[in-house]
Structure formats: structure tokens, C-alpha cells
Amino acid sequence: MAERAGACYIMAAMTPFDPKYLELRRRRFRPIPVRMLVPNVITLLAICAGLTAIRLSIEGRMELAVAAIVFAAVLDGVDGRVARMIKGQSKFGAELDSLADFVNFGVAPGLMLYFWQLQELNNGGWIAAMVFAISMSLRLARFNATIDDPNKPAFAANYFTGVPAPMGAILALLPVYLAFLGLSKPPATLTAFYTLLIAFLMVSRLPVFSGKTVRMRVPPEMVLPVFVSVVFFVALLIGYPWHMLSIGSVLYLLSLPMGWKSYRDHERNAAAAAHPAATMEAAAPSSPAATFSPAPGDTEDDRPVRLN
16 A cells, blocks of 8 residues: 555656656557558548548539549558558557448448439338348348358368458449449339348358468569559540440449359368368268178167178
């Protein structure tokens, strides 16, 4: 008690101008390396893009609003890789990234679809927009809760559980892309149903291939063709954005069953590798040469089969 009273007296005796007080403040507020700030700045830029998309959709400038969402999706893919590259990962950055995903890919696309067409359904359209945003928050919460699951098999690192957040936003805006291509707007009811379908895919348990742990090496003679292909793709995206986004969204939706089948194949292979003896015994054909050699204490039903 005497030591505690003495410590309280020393702290009370310190003033903001005391050198000891300043030293304690320096210990509490340590400088943060710049490499820890760079990924968070990119994430904040993505939030600005998402909020700007909401404003542009309210003003009726849907083309620019969609471009802002696509830009936010690109920044979302960049910030994590930059953080790993410069070793700037942090718990703060992970939480900020989740909040940015909710705003950019949950709230913004839902409001954009509502201002674009869903408002024709009054409360029904607002419900569809809310369900989409809520599904995005649930999907992100589940991802954060299971990211460090020790019971997850090794091959599961290559798969998302449900459609990931950026792709959910890109897919939800497919009716908007088609309208920009000159097609007539679909009925508002159909747009609401499609929005709810994408929301369901985000919160579902559907395995979606991610390719995060896939390591690809490019042969030296293919480096220049790869560069040319990337430049060609970017040029197509800039020159024909609505065609590319529409085709990409449709192809992604069609590829979802393939990801599920690939996951199931990995699951069966992992089970076979974990229990090779049981798998071989189940796969072994019955033969008339098989005889029973009972061990002492075995009953007739649990006697092993031994092949001559």
C-alpha cells in the first residue's frame, strides 16, 4: 500500500512540463512506421470511392458510380498484397479493411440499385437493398471469425465460403451493365429477385475458388506475351467497360458449380489420403480366394477378411 501511495504521489506531482511526464508520453505514443500506413491509406481511398459512388448514384450519374465501385474493388485487391509485400500487416488494417468492404460492396451497391430501379417497388425494393447490405455484413463477419480456424483443411485456403465481397458487388450490378449496353431495363421485380440471389450466394456455404495460395511461374519466353495480354485486357476494359463487365459477371456465375466440384474432389482426395487402408479395402473386389481366419474372441460378424 505504501508503494502504491508513493507512485500515486509521483504521478500527481508531475506536470505537462515535467521532462519525466514527456518521457512517459513518448513511451505510450510510439512512432508508427510508414510501411504500416501505406496499406491503410489505400483502404481509405477505397472508402472514398465507395462513398462517392453513393453520391453519384443519387445524382443520377450511374456510369461514374459504377466506375467508382470498380475502382474500389481494384484498390481492395491491391491493399492486402501491398501490405504483405512491404510487411505492413496489422490488426487495425484488417478491421479497417472489413469496414471498407461493408461500405463499398454492401451499402453502396444496394443504394445504387435502389436509386437506379428498386425504388419503383417502394418498400419491397428497399427491403431487397437492405437484405443485400446485411448479407454483406454477415459474410464479412463470418470470414473474420473463421480466418484463423485451426481445423480448416490445407486445401480450403484456396476457396472462399460464399461469393467474396468485391465480386458480390460486381455481380449485383449486372442489370446496370446490361442497361448501359442498350438493352431495356428488366422489370423491377426481376432486379430485386436477382439482388436477393446474389445476397444468398454471399452468405451461402458454397465453396468458391480463390487461387490465393496458387503459385504460378511464367517461363522466360512467355514474359512478353503475358505483358501484352495484360495490356490488351486493360485496354478492352477501358474501351468496352460494360461489355467486359457483363461477360465477366456471366462467366463468373457459370464457373461457380466448377469451384464446388473442385472443392469436393479435393475433399475426397484428402479423405482417401488420410485413410488409405480403409479406401483400399473398400475398393478391393470380392474374390472366391478370400478366406476367413478368425482370431480368438472374434465373432462371426466382425471377423476380418484375409486374402490368400
